[in-house]
Amino acid sequence: MKKIIILASGSGSNAENIITHFKHNPNITIAAVLTNKKTAGVLERCQRLKVPTLVFDREAFYHSTLVLDVIASQEPALIVLAGFLWKIPQSFIDRFPNQIINIHPALLPKYGGKGMYGHHVHKAVKDHAETETGITIHYVNEHYDEGAIIKQENVAVLPSDSVDDIAKKVHQLEQAHFPKVIHNLLVSHG
DSSP, X not given: OEEEEEEEOSOOHHHHHHHHHHTTOTTEEEEEEEXXXXXXXXXXXXXXXXXXXXXXXXXXXXXXXXXXXHHHHTOOSEEEESSOOSOOOHHHHHHSTTOEEEEESSOTTTTOSTTOOHHHHHHHHHHTTOSEEEEEEEEOOSSTTOSOEEEEEXXXXXXXXXXXXXXXXXXXXXXXXXXXXXXXXXXXXX
């Protein structure tokens, strides 16, 4: 049985999509969802979907091995960042090399880096009059949004698209592709 640990900070729509995708897979399970926000919507989704959760603070994540030890105890095949906004410590990257992946709501290297998430990314795409945007699924390294790219999918941006329109288009790509990429990674890594 291959285990996935999901880290999320927000509403959890991508986390729920991943959980639902693997719900009936006998070989892959979501071991737990961890969040750094006790008010995150992902917690309610996990309760409904009967997935264990853990809420942690900055101290437990950056200044102790508590979160790292919890994750390691599950022996995950993959750690998936689904809207998780904190930078991953080097100790995690060292412990789980090429096992931590993230999804970014733009075509990296454009519109990546600290503070570039969600609405901020879509607004930047609109402000720069881009004709396309998309998603980037990538490995996590010690720098925000700079890990090796696993897959990119793009979508056209029309001059008439609002920031919300762009967000909806990107969200559709996330929902369609993120679970499949996770599945392919788990299958290809034996």
